[in-house]
Amino acid sequence: MSGILVYSELESSTLGLLTKGRELAAGMGKSLVVALLGEGAAGRADACFAYGASQVYVGDDPALKVFQASVYASALAQIVERAQADIILTASTRRGREFAPRLAQKLSAGCVTDATGLSIENGRLVTERRALGGNTVSRETITSPQQVIAVMPKLFDAEPGDEGVGEIIEVTLALEPSATMLVERRPKEAGGVNVEEADVLVCIGRGLAEEGDLAMIQKLADALGGVVGCTRAISHEYHWLSEEQMVGLSGKVSSPDLYIGIAISGQIQHTVGIMDSKVTVAINKDKNAPIFKMADYGIVGDLYQVVPRLIEQLSGRASA
Amino acid sequence: MNIIVCMKQVIDLEKIRIKPESRQPVLDGLPVLFGDFDKCALEESVRIKEKQGGKVTAIAAGSAKLKDTIKEALAIGADEAVILTDPAFAGSDTMGSARLLAKAIEEIGEYDLILLGDGSADDYSGQVPPRLAELLGLPQVAAVRELEILEDRVRAVRDLEDALEVVEIELPAVVSVTSEINTPRLPPLSAILKAGRKPVHTWALADLGLAADSIGTAASTVEVLSNLAPVQDRKEIVFEDAEEGVAELVNALEREGVLER
Numbered sequence: 001m002s003g004i005l006v007y008s009e010l011e012s013s014t015l016g017l018l019t020k021g022r023e024l025a026a027g028m029g030k031s032l033v034v035a036l037l038g039e040g041a042a043g044r045a046d047a048c049f050a051y052g053a054s055q056v057y058v059g060d061d062p063a064l065k066v067f068q069a070s071v072y073a074s075a076l077a078q079i080v081e082r083a084q085a086d087i088i089l090t091a092s093t094r095r096g097r098e099f100a101p102r103l104a105q106k107l108s109a110g111c112v113t114d115a116t117g118l119s120i121e122n123g124r125l126v127t128e129r130r131a132l133g134g135n136t137v138s139r140e141t142i143t144s145p146q147q148v149i150a151v152m153p154k155l156f157d158a159e160p161g162d163e164g165v166g167e168i169i170e171v172t173l174a175l176e177p178s179a180t181m182l183v184e185r186r187p188k189e190a191g192g193v194n195v196e197e198a199d200v201l202v203c204i205g206r207g208l209a210e211e212g213d214l215a216m217i218q219k220l221a222d223a224l225g226g227v228v229g230c231t232r233a234i235s236h237e238y239h240w241l242s243e244e245q246m247v248g249l250s251g252k253v254s255s256p257d258l259y260i261g262i263a264i265s266g267q268i269q270h271t272v273g274i275m276d277s278k279v280t281v282a283i284n285k286d287k288n289a290p291i292f293k294m295a296d297y298g299i300v301g302d303l304y305q306v307v308p309r310l311i312e313q314l315s316g317r318a319s320a
Numbered sequence: 321m322n323i324i325v326c327m328k329q330v331i332d333l334e335k336i337r338i339k340p341e342s343r344q345p346v347l348d349g350l351p352v353l354f355g356d357f358d359k360c361a362l363e364e365s366v367r368i369k370e371k372q373g374g375k376v377t378a379i380a381a382g383s384a385k386l387k388d389t390i391k392e393a394l395a396i397g398a399d400e401a402v403i404l405t406d407p408a409f410a411g412s413d414t415m416g417s418a419r420l421l422a423k424a425i426e427e428i429g430e431y432d433l434i435l436l437g438d439g440s441a442d443d444y445s446g447q448v449p450p451r452l453a454e455l456l457g458l459p460q461v462a463a464v465r466e467l468e469i470l471e472d473r474v475r476a477v478r479d480l481e482d483a484l485e486v487v488e489i490e491l492p493a494v495v496s497v498t499s500e501i502n503t504p505r506l507p508p509l510s511a512i513l514k515a516g517r518k519p520v521h522t523w524a525l526a527d528l529g530l531a532a533d534s535i536g537t538a539a540s541t542v543e544v545l546s547n548l549a550p551v552q553d554r555k556e557i558v559f560e561d562a563e564e565g566v567a568e569l570v571n572a573l574e575r576e577g578v579l580e581r
Contacts, residue, residue, distance in 0.1 A: 066487070067485075068459060068489075069450055069453070069460055069461075069462070070453065070454065070459055070460065073450075073454070093480075093481060094462070094463045094478070094479065094480045094481060095480070097446045097462065097463075098446075098450060098460070098461075098462040098463070099450070100450075101414065101445075101446065101447035101448075101449075101450040101451050102450035102451065102453065102454045102460070104415075104447070104451070105415065105418065105450065105451040105454035105455065106454060108415070109541065110413065110415070110540075110541030110542045111414070111445075111447055111542075112445075112542065113445045113446055113447060114444070114445065126545065129445075130444075131442065131443055131547055132333060132336060132345055132347075132442055132443075132547070133333035133334075133336075133441060133442055133444075135333065135336050135338065135345055135549060136345055136547045136548055136549050136550070137547070137548065137549075137550050138544055138546075138547045139544070139545040139546045139547070140542050140543065140544050140545060141542075141543050141545060142541055142542055142543075143540075143541055143542070143543050144541035147541075179459040179489055179490050180459060180461070180487050180488070180489050181487060181488045181489070182485065182486070182487055183475065183486040183487060183488055184485075184486040185483050185484075185485050185486070186483060186484040186485075186486070187482060187483045188481075188482055188483055188484065200578070224579065224580065225580040236499070236500070243500070249444065250439075250444070250498070250499070257578045258573065258576075258578040258579075267334070268333075275550060278576075278578065279573070279576050279578050280554060281569065281573075282558075287558070287560065292556065292558050293552070293554070293556065294552060294554055295554055295555075295556060295558070296554050296555040296556070296557065296572075296576075297555065297557050297558075297559075297568075297569050297572050297573075298556070298557070298558035298559065299558070299559050299562055299565035299566065299569060300558060300559065300560045300562070300565075301562030301565065302562070305562055306562050306565070306566060309562070309563065309566040310566050310569070310570070313566055313567065313570045314570065314579075317570060317574075317579075
């Protein structure tokens with residue numbers, strides 16, 4: 001058994017994983033293949049070849065129409081066996097987190113979810129992930145014959161390879177019908193704020209006195225060409241901002257060029273989401289707040305004095 | 321409706337200190353508790369029971385401290401608890417934990433619904449619910465933020481990145497919930513006092529008929545190479561005078577090249 005199999009329901013993640021997979025396959029002397037599931041799967045095979053897959057396994061079945069982890073795990077286990085894969089790479093989306101461990105259990109395999117790093121060390125795959133509530137980074141290696149690794153969805157950028165050709169293998173799947181019935185799908189409001197992709201991210205915490213003051217925070221973000229994010233208190237307790245704007249554990253992870261944390265104490269539950277920012281700034285009236293230890297630059301002061309001044313300076317600079 | 325809720329005893333993560341030299345977390349002697357997601361799963365179980373009757377059984381695996389920790393679950397409203405304590409369980413990976421819970425659940429026997437948090441407070445891997453569902457041969461739904469019990473099925477709202485999905489699955493099933501589903505109650509004193517009189521069963525390896533090499537460190541499929549705080553390499557230039565600080569900050573950000581031109 002010696003192959004790397006990539007599967008994700010997201011094409012961007014599939015291609016990113018293939019890009020990384022090329023490096024791993026070369027380094028470990030393994031083949032690199034892809035599984036595509038569902039209607040019209042074969043139509044997506046060419047992109048996979050362009051990104052380095054030598055074979056694309058396609059499978060479709062009515063049971064795959066509505067997502068159920070047990071059915072998807074079963075479909076993938078059948079393809080894994082057919083492809084003789086021992087490393088299964090997927091993306092740690094909500095769906096990925098649901099089927100990857102179930103697939104691992106079917107294979108009696110070890111699994112790592114939410115991996116933030118993946119490399120070869122002494123011939124073994126080593127993953128990194130946050131542990132102890134975000135306090136630490138755990139470096140782990142899976143010791144079972146097969147392994148399932150779900151990496152953060154945008155961890156690897158997609159870059160096409162040189163080959164571009166491969167073989168499509170159709171797999172006849174034997175699946176139980178899905179016990180899940182889809183009643184309704186409600187898309188989340190688009191036009192929302194994308195904190196994950198922001199170049200500049202201004203985050204506000206519990207120290208904001210009232211909802212109306214968000215206008216001031218937004219004005220600062222506008223002056224910097226950025227977006228507004230927040231801690232859990234603001235989105236989930238006060239409901240002043242959308243849950244999509246919550247940064248940290250169980251929220252969004254962002255790696256902006258500039259992060260400004262305002263009235264945020266610096267609890268790990270939030271800071272785990274901004275750890276990879278290029279430059280970090282903290283504004284807090286408590287000079288002992290832990291956020292200052294994570295800041296390149298800090299200002300000790302009341303946000304209601306500092307932020308307006310900062311906006312003024314920034315706009316003065318723009319018109320100068 | 322008989323509901324089993326699986327909970328994990330974790331150390332109080334807010335109390336972790338990091339040794340500055342070695343970046344090692346100091347974990348010894350820290351208090352233990354149940355994580356927020358787990359408490360949401362419990363709260364949801366209790367609310368369902370209060371509406372339609374039935375029984376809530378809390379299961380937790382961990383150290384002997386569970387004898388105390390479990391009282392909170394009983395005070396919130398579990399009717400009964402099973403605690404799984406044995407040195408042989410230590411060092412289990414998620415597969416070991418799922419095996420242990422599956423075995424205990426089979427032992428309990430009667431259930432309609434199994435509820436868990438969508439991830440533990442410490443590792444948040446989210447692996448135990450799907451693994452448990454696989455071992456028990458049950459359908460599952462994860463990332464659930466609303467749950468409604470219909471006759472022989474549940475209607476769940478699954479929270480995806482770009483959409484909410486309303487699904488129905490047949491019972492019995494494994495459902496894992498996010499913290500949006502409810503706000504766990506703070507039990508009143510009377511409930512805390514009553515908790516001490518509720519039945520707590522303690523099961524060890526021998527009670528479960530599990531092979532010693534199927535759980536614990538020996539069966540773990542994941543080897544931890546290191547577990548250290550990430551390197552924080554920040555400048556930590558802090559201005560204590562707000563007015564001067566703002567001017568200095570803008571200059572610094574300009575030098576860093578992070579301001580829009």
